[in-house]
Amino acid sequence: MEQENKQNDLVKNHTIKKIDFKHYLSTYEKIQEMLHDEISISLKQEGIDYVKKLKRNFFITIAISIWATFYYSWIIFIPLYAFSFSYLYRSQTWKKLTPAQIENVTKTLINKEYNKQLNNYRKEVSLINYIPDGLKYEALELITCTGNNYYNAETMLIGKAFKLNADGIINVTLNSTSSTRVSGRTGEKGYITSSIDTTVYLQGMAIKLLN
Known part of the structure; x- marks a missing residue:
């Protein structure tokens, strides 16, 4: 009974x-359509x-x-x-x-608005490392990023999940690898430098909740 209550709470x-x-x-297409007037104004100002x-x-x-005439x-x-x-x-001859x-102007405006949309989505979407019991959902796509x-x-x-209109990402797994790079030279005044490169791998299932 206690185990069942814990599952229900989960x-x-x-x-x-x-x-x-x-x-x-x-x-980007939807954002460009929304920003049509703003882009037109910005392009005009860019020309000016x-x-x-x-x-x-x-x-x-x-x-x-x-x-230069006086001094050279x-x-x-x-x-x-x-x-x-x-x-x-x-x-005097510039036309367009x-x-x-x-x-460049279009991409700058679209990227600014897209990042704003993505940041708002980030506050709403959830990433969890398990599959909740009893969760009714449609699996959209297994997404992987590094x-x-x-x-x-x-x-x-989150950006990939956003484009899929996902309500969340479940069963998220995390892996990372590190490698050390060593460089330098030998001799009396030789030196050795090293740096560590880290790569993080994230994978999860983007899902859509069912009503």
């Missing part, structure tokens, strides 16, 4: 709960800032070229003068951001 008190994913955006940077570089370079020679002035006007020309610039420390490995594990 099922009743385990930390896994149903997570409402209506409040989460777990994919880029033109300002070109003009600022023009004034700085032309000032240096004039200064016209030989230095001519290439600096031409270089400065290349900034001015680019600022390059694909690389657009991608990192150079526990926190990094756990973050990647």
Whole structure:
């Protein structure tokens, strides 16, 4: 009877709960769709800032070229003068951001929002190293991650669970390996240095609770 009560308490008190994913955006595509207006505004501002940077570089370079004229020679002035006007020309003829610039701005905003979503999910999701008796769930996927420390490995594990819209991760196992690297040189002034590399392995079953 006592053993049965303990099992009932375990099922009743385990930390896994149903997570409402209506409040989460777990994919880059969904986040990009939500941030469409913000991304457009940021891209416009990036263009303005880029033109300002070109003009600022023009004034700085032309000032240096004039200064070089008095203290050095016209030989230095001519290439600096031409270089400065290349900034001015680019600022006047610039029309749009390059694909690389657009991608950089977009990724920065999406990653910022994704990390915010992931941190909120991290506060809700539970990782346990056993399978609670009587827990009704659907197994989504066995996920495995590695990192150079526990926190990094756990973050990647939670990230994978987040993309699966998992309510929790059960039967989590932890393993780690360490290796020592030695380097240096021999001789009278020789030296030896060593460093330890650690790899942490985390594995668990991402699950969805059944109603």
